[in-house]
Amino acid sequence: MKESLEEFYNGILGIEPPWEVVSISRDSESRIVTAQVHYKKEISLTCPKCKAESKLYDHRKRRWRHLDSCNHKTIIEALVPRIRCSEHKVVQLPVAWAEKNSRFTAEFEMAVLIWLKEDPISTVANNFDISWDEVDGMMKRAVKRGLERRKKSKPAHIGIDETAFQKRHEYVTVILDKDKDVVIDVLDDRKAKTLNNWLKQQDISDLSTLKSISMDMWDPFINAVKSNFENAHDLIAFDRFHVAQHLGKAVDKVRAQENRVFKQAGKDNPLTRTKYQWLRNSHKTDNRATKRKEFLQLTQLNLKTARAWRIKEAASMLWNYTYMGAAVKEWKKLLGWISRCRLKPMIKVGKMIRRYFWGILNAIKLKINNSMLEAKNSKIQKIKRTACGFRNRERFKNSILFHLGGLDIMPVPTQ
Ligand SMILES: [Zn+2]
Structure with a gap:
């Protein structure tokens, strides 16, 4: 049986019921392909929150940038139904190809994130023909998503390391899980108070398995650990x-x-x-x-x-x-x-x-193995070089977690 163009695009865009491609248009001048996607009329509407059958309220027109097809920018355009649920009032239906509030499809974001692992934001923005801020936003969302998904760990050996940015005037403190080989967190400066607050925020049971804390000979860190652990004198190791x-x-x-x-x-x-x-x-x-x-x-x-x-x-x-x-x-x-x-x-x-x-x-x-600390430190230096330095603390913290947090960062659209 011969496939229609719409069916063909359903296949390559991965659009599945209850959604379907209803038309395709191509603007040859701007080289843009737009796929119109509709919610199938015959499929009943349910509230995404409670699954109760609901009535259509109205439609919202939305657009998403998808991966290019044959050198054409590819856009998915849809009239997304909003339903009225007796309990949850007016709710917009989620779409299968993008995360909530994103203006890009999940596949597009994934491709950007894969490139971001190797290249600086400016290069990635150029390659995908999107703005610097848009790439930065995807990176931020990726880290947020990864941190929310991350399971709590009970580290046995942690490392605390400060690192300078902005021409050595500003610092952040990096907390590492040495066994899992990942950055657990990045703190705002290298003050005792900041580390102290972070230690207090952790569940006691998460730190009860701690056998060593490797760090620099830096009194603020030592004091913060001392005020949180009775056995600080046995835990602290200057590696x-x-x-x-x-x-x-x-x-x-x-x-x-x-x-x-x-x-x-x-x-x-x-x-x-x-x-x-x-x-x-x-x-x-x-x-x-x-x-x-x-x-x-x-x-x-x-x-x-x-x-x-x-x-x-x-x-x-x-x-x-x-x-x-x-x-x-x-x-x-x-x-x-x-x-x-x-x-x-x-x-x-x-x-x-x-x-x-x-x-x-x-x-x-304690036979502290410092190779992990050294390797992470040199990777952080590389992150700084690739970005040509950081002027913004949040962006620097985010970059460290993006590259070294061992996070599961890829978007999964809401089904
Ligand atoms: Zn509901």
């Missing part, structure tokens, strides 16, 4: 990733200071920018013999920067000790070395490690 971050920043400071001295003396610093990058990323340096040799020479230079780097490297080795006695002994040795190194930024970090040593020992004792 390898955060300790290494402080040491890395201190090495950078030593290099900047040394650079100034070279410049003032009119000399070139043997540690050029590229060579310094080798030192910074020494754990990633490849093993090709020539480079390796040059690299080793670099670390042997009697430069303050090279000395600072050797301390940083020594610290990273200490995490391999699993026997507490040996670990304590080796850390104390390193702290002695740092205190005698005459490099101010390193001495400062040394003092910090001494003060928070109890939490570093917890990290060793």
Whole structure:
């Protein structure tokens, strides 16, 4: 049997009873195909809320953008019935192809969301020929939908990490479920009060399974955890990733200071920018013999920067000790070395490690694995780069949850 054009469009648009395509029109100039969809007259109307058979009240004309067909923008247009229910008054019927209040079909939104996983909003807006705000709106709705669908978890190991945006003046705090490998929440700043409120909002039973909280040596976070957990002193772990971050920043400071001295003396610093990058990323340096040799020479230079780097490297080795006695002994040795190194930024970090040593020992004792924290941190940096930075806190928070929340974000139209 030959299929009519309307039946054909029912098939490709996925329109099923009680709806049907009644006509198709094409505007060749603007390259738009519009499918008129009607609610089948012979099917009785029921209230979407209570399913009671109801009378037609009126129709509302609505339009949705659908995925393009053959380079034509494709629009679904429908007269959507509104019914009058004795209990729920006037209610508009849901449609099968779009979520409530959306001006796009669910399939269109899905395609946009899939692209958004890889590309910045501006690129996606261009590709789909929609506005920046429309893409942003879809992303917001996706996160909201995902958070509403998410089941409560009882994390055993959580991580708390602050991250800067807007040229380092503003912060958010990211809460991670380390076992599920997802971001649980993003908080507005990095203040004790904010984390304290968040902890208080959680159900006690959800946090009763908690075995560790890894974080930076940051008093506001420590104080918030202390005021919520009696065993805070056993839970808090200052992990390898955060300790290494402080040491890395201190090495950078030593290099900047040394650079100034070279410049003032009119000399070139043997540690050029590229060579310094080798030192910074020494754990990633490849093993090709020539480079390796040059690299080793670099670390042997009697430069303050090279000395600072050797301390940083020594610290990273200490995490391999699993026997507490040996670990304590080796850390104390390193702290002695740092205190005698005459490099101010390193001495400062040394003092910090001494003060928070109890939490570093917890990290060793609890065998805290920091790879997840490190990976999430670098993904957040990538999100910032892709978006060319964020000026808006809500948008930054939303982006983190969109990409790293492990959320089920796809729209499902109301049937
Ligand atoms: Zn009703």
